[in-house]
Amino acid sequence: MDFRLSERHQAFQKEASDFADSLPEQRDEEFYDTVREELVKRGWLALAWPEEYGGKGATPMEQMVFNEVMGYRRIPSGNMGTMWVGPALMLYGTPEQKERYLPGITSGRDIWCTLYSEPGAGSDLAALQTRAERDGDDFIVNGQKIWTSGAHRSNWGWLAVRTDPNVPKHKGMSLFCLPMDAPGISIRPLVNMAGDHEFNEVFFDNVRIPAKNLVGEENRGWYTLAVALDFERSSIGSTSGARRTLDDFIGLIKSKQASLNEQTRARLVDCVVAAQVLRFVGYRIAAEQEKTGIAPTLLAQMAKLSAMELNQRVTNMTMGVLGMHSQGHRAGAPGEQYSHGFLRSVANTIEGGTSEIQRNVIATRGLGLPRG
Numbered sequence: 579m580d581f582r583l584s585e586r587h588q589a590f591q592k593e594a595s596d597f598a599d600s601l602p603e604q605r606d607e608e609f610y611d612t613v614r615e616e617l618v619k620r621g622w623l624a625l626a627w628p629e630e631y632g633g634k635g636a637t638p639m640e641q642m643v644f645n646e647v648m649g650y651r652r653i654p655s656g657n658m659g660t661m662w663v664g665p666a667l668m669l670y671g672t673p674e675q676k677e678r679y680l681p682g683i684t685s686g687r688d689i690w691c692t693l694y695s696e697p698g699a700g701s702d703l704a705a706l707q708t709r710a711e712r713d714g715d716d717f718i719v720n721g722q723k724i725w726t727s728g729a730h731r732s733n734w735g736w737l738a739v740r741t742d743p744n745v746p747k748h749k750g751m752s753l754f755c756l757p758m759d760a761p762g763i764s765i766r767p768l769v770n771m772a773g774d775h776e777f778n779e780v781f782f783d784n785v786r787i788p789a790k791n792l793v794g795e796e797n798r799g800w801y802t803l804a805v806a807l808d809f810e811r812s813s814i815g816s817t818s819g820a821r822r823t824l825d826d827f828i829g830l831i832k833s834k835q836a837s838l839n840e841q842t843r844a845r846l847v848d849c850v851v852a853a854q855v856l857r858f859v860g861y862r863i864a865a866e867q868e869k870t871g872i873a874p875t876l877l878a879q880m881a882k883l884s885a886m887e888l889n890q891r892v893t894n895m896t897m898g899v900l901g902m903h904s905q906g907h908r909a910g911a912p913g914e915q916y917s918h919g920f921l922r923s924v925a926n927t928i929e930g931g932t933s934e935i936q937r938n939v940i941a942t943r944g945l946g947l948p949r950g
């Protein structure tokens with residue numbers, strides 16, 4: 579396979595890079611709103627969605643080039659709406675639901691959060707207890723979610739609940755589109771160890787959802803959810819953040835003329851090699867998808883797992899080498915990116931399914947090994 583980008587892809591890479599470089603430096607709420615508005619203006623928020631749903635119909639390779647450009651600059655190139663809620667709705671939503679929800683995602687008007695995890699249901703998601711009971715044309719929801727990223731910034735929620743408690747756990751779940759301003763919802767912030775307010779606890783006290791917001795069949799939500807999880811875990815181009823940290827770190831070491839001991843040099847080189855290999859795996863995934871029209875899900879999951887673990891190795895190594903020089907905790911302080919990157923990377927092997935669970939999925943679905 580030829581790993582060079584075609585002239586067309588190089589031209590798009592340049593266009594996307596020029597755009598990314600024109601954005602302000604400051605990473606605050608306003609910055610993320612500006613990015614979203616600018617992406618919507620260019621039709622780049624849901625680049626690979628079909629045009630009928632407000633996307634650009636871009637190819638997987640174009641999407642990958644774009645993700646790399648943005649990821650390298652640590653700018654989000656999509657959101658939960660574009661990455662899994664919308665694609666799942668395209669497959670399982672009614673024509674009315676598609677018409678109602680998809681344009682809100684591509685226009686940037688609607689921001690979605692994902693309400694799966696509960697205090698007693700994370701890896702074992704099918705154990706979730708939040709209950710939705712039918713009441714005429716509505717369902718009434720009671721219970722609690724946790725680790726809900728961005729709930730405080732979202733106007734829609736992609737909600738998994740139990741609709742039948744009297745059947746095996748995988749068979750009594752349903753998925754709903756939940757307006758986050760519905761009466762009875764309360765959101766409590768959780769601040770992570772990097773000091774950021776990313777996720778929340780969300781409580782439901784007799785929250786009414788119209789039955790028309792049910793996605794797919796009642797009690798068959800597990801199957802929709804499994805597909806949505808595949809979309810979530812099949813991201814491509816996800817090593818670009820680690821590559822950026824490595825490039826910055828190498829630039830810093832050179833500018834200070836600092837000498838690294840042999841062991842550290844070896845660890846650094848190992849990370850650089852792994853990042854480059856994973857980048858090419860990303861290209862292969864995109865090329866295969868472009869050729870066959872089908873995403874090689876297993877390979878994408880392997881790449882995602884390796885990329886998340888690589889990011890932790892990179893942040894661990896850079897912070898370890900820089901020691902006190904990486905401890906500027908104030909935003910913008912020298913070295914802050916390394917300590918912040920290290921603290922944030924701890925979650926990489928938990929979010930979207932832990933590394934152990936990803937390995938289980940690869941072992942059983944990918945390699946066909948019997949369940950343990």
Ligand SMILES: Cc1cc2nc3c(=O)[nH]c(=O)nc-3n(C[C@H](O)[C@H](O)[C@H](O)COP(=O)(O)OP(=O)(O)OC[C@H]3O[C@@H](n4cnc5c(N)ncnc54)[C@H](O)[C@@H]3O)c2cc1C
Pocket residue numbers: 691692693694695696697698699700701702724725726727728777925928929930931932933934935938
């Ligand atoms: C930054 C971040 C953002 C998140 N955002 C969201 C969000 O937006 N929406 C949402 O719903 N959730 C979100 N989550 C929650 C996340 O999906 C869960 O934390 C994750 O699935 C693990 O569940 P848990 O925390 O309950 O841990 P547990 O499931 O209790 O796992 C504890 C440990 O046991 C291991 N383990 C469990 N079962 C097995 C098994 N069968 N085999 C081997 N090992 C096992 C796990 O790997 C882990 O090491 C987020 C989490 C993080 C860290």
